[in-house]
Amino acid sequence: MTLDTVIFFISAVVAVFGATMMISQRNPVASVLYMILSLVAQAVIYIQLSALFVGAMLVIVYAGAIMVLFLFVIMLLNLRGSEDLGAHSSPISKVTKYVVSILLFVEFVFVIKSVIIGSPVAGLLTTTPPVDDFGSVKSVSMLLFTKYLYPFELTGILLLIAVVGAVVIARRDKADDVEDTHSSTGTEPAKTDEVVTK
């Protein structure tokens, strides 16, 4: 068992553990933190696959920006984590999701079993040494700005549309604004009471 294998197994176990804990938490803040743990473990695996730039970008963009956005929203919504989420689901939806989840689980057990026994892709090892500066910033950006220049420009337009769309969707209406300035003189619980009665 070489060092590569040890690093892979440790980070794979941490990634799966973080993902499992993420979906099983009641408190959304804890869920976000477990997601960050899983992302960092995945970044380790990226770097082991000599994708240095993408690994660093995963930590910076995902763990640094997107997950902080999630935390912001959770704190903006002022969730207490004690809301009873199971009160309103119908029995059909409960049964359906358990059955589908168990079927998926069985399917993945078969996938893992076939890999252990030996699948067609098992012959494709990552033993060949990487080409020069594989995964470095320079080689990724060379591809990005020559071969994939058009998708890259489209990405910029997509981000612009997303930013404008997010602002438009999350904006309050003018009428709500007027009510809000009236109610903002009161305390926070009074404000939520007003929304409920409205």
Next chain:
Amino acid sequence: MTVPISAYLTLAAVLFGIGTIGVLMSRNIIILFMCIELMLNSANLALIAFSRALNMMDGHVMVFLVLTVAAAEAAVGLAMIITIFRNRETINIDRYSMMKW
């Protein structure tokens, strides 16, 4: 490198499965949203593993594009969550079955 690519692909499949099960089981819309991000990430892991095995860098560019789309999706989706929460005062996905009444 002594780890075969099938190990990486298995890990990607397991993470994708956890994400799918989370989407099915979760009633909290924020956790459901994070499960979608997890599924995108597992696809990224498969892309990186294949680009390493084939010694082609194109997969890294694909991962870059997927990350950008994920960021845009998170921004718009969280804005929608805020708007729905303002009207419904809940994050329970079962209460969102009707968008208008």
